[in-house]
Amino acid sequence: MSAAYPAVGQSCRLxxxxxxxxxxxxxxxxxxxxxxxxxxxxxxxxxxxxxxxxVFAINAVAPAAFVCKDxxxxxxxxxxxxxxxxxxxxxxxxxxxxxxxxxxxxxxLDSGEWAVVFPEGTTSExxxxxxxxxxxxxxALDVGAPVQPFALRYTxxxxxxxxxxxxxxxxxxxxxxxxxxxxxxxxxxxHPLGETEAxxxxxxxxxxxxxxxxxxxxxxxxxSAPEAPDPAPPSPDAQETQPELATSSA
Numbered sequence: 026m027s028a029a030y031p032a033v034g035q036s037c038r039l040x041x042x043x044x045x046x047x048x049x050x051x052x053x054x055x056x057x058x059x060x061x062x063x064x065x066x067x068x069x070x071x072x073x074x075x076x077x078x079x080v081f082a083i084n085a086v087a088p089a090a091f092v093c094k095d096x097x098x099x100x101x102x103x104x105x106x107x108x109x110x111x112x113x114x115x116x117x118x119x120x121x122x123x124x125x126x127x128x129x130x131x132x133x134l135d136s137g138e139w140a141v142v143f144p145e146g147t148t149s150e151x152x153x154x155x156x157x158x159x160x161x162x163x164x165a166l167d168v169g170a171p172v173q174p175f176a177l178r179y180t181x182x183x184x185x186x187x188x189x190x191x192x193x194x195x196x197x198x199x200x201x202x203x204x205x206x207x208x209x210x211x212x213x214x215x216h217p218l219g220e221t222e223a224x225x226x227x228x229x230x231x232x233x234x235x236x237x238x239x240x241x242x243x244x245x246x247x248x249s250a251p252e253a254p255d256p257a258p259p260s261p262d263a264q265e266t267q268p269e270l271a272t273s274s275a
Contacts, residue, residue: 035138038111039088045106046084050213053078053205055190056182057085060216067139068171068220069130071162071235073243074143075151076190077103077198078205079177082213087173089139092126092161100198113140131164140164144232150191151178153245159232166228174235176216176242187211216242 050057055078064070064087072083080091090111098104098114113129116122133140144157165172179190189204189211205211218238221231 042084042088042111043086046081046088049081050078050085053211054208055082055179055205055211055213057082058212058214059086060214061219062217063087064139064173064217064220066171066220067134067137068173069134069162069165070139070141070173070175071144071157071232071239072141072175072177073151073154073239074145074148075177075179076148076192076201078179078190078192078213079143080107080141082177082215083141083175086215086217087139089141090133091141092130092143103198127161127164130161131167134164134170135168144235148192150188150193151186151243153243154236154240157232157236159228162228162231162235166231171220172231172235173220174218174238176214176218176239178214178216178243180212180214182210182212218242 047057070083070087070089072079080093083089083091090113091107092113092115093107095114095116097107097112100107113126113133115126130140130142142161144159144161145155146158147155149155162172164170179187181187187208189208190201190213192198192201221234221238
């Protein structure tokens, strides 16, 4: 798989990534529920962040390049898959690396491919939405790419929120994985909320708009505005707030 993936064309790579993600969810006993229409036009997906499982739930609907902290490379299986499937890795606390990440993200969006960021910069249990850090939304503004908010939540078959997938606090990766495998009837709900054209005058406005729409879908109150600092430290696994991410336009 690792040898074949880079050698095939883009459409085939996306199809493979979508299939692998759906297979992984199935192996873990997680049912995928698409709540709305799958997006059609490529752009920047921004989503609330609950679990490392978010990556595969989104890829199962809209296969994309994710921005991810560099430590994920060392994770068993998950890191191996991420490293071979268009993941954009960032070294935390390194402003030079942050600028390069923003440039890479711009290039991905400008080429007409999907990219995904988690602007909260950390994970939560899924009850609500944390403040969105706006910096990684700047590449969408730079190239005029559409922004697609996704609301993610994990429930049982009746729609009741389940906490097993939440990768928060002192929970280790293995503890989270074990909780997911032991759970019965987990449902990963993916709610595409429609395009938000990247025509806001500032990335803060765009971040607040996406944050508010996701919070509304989750039935949670959205904070009034993104916090004063303007970093955007995304990762599909982070349990703690990440360091600043400076972009070339910050």
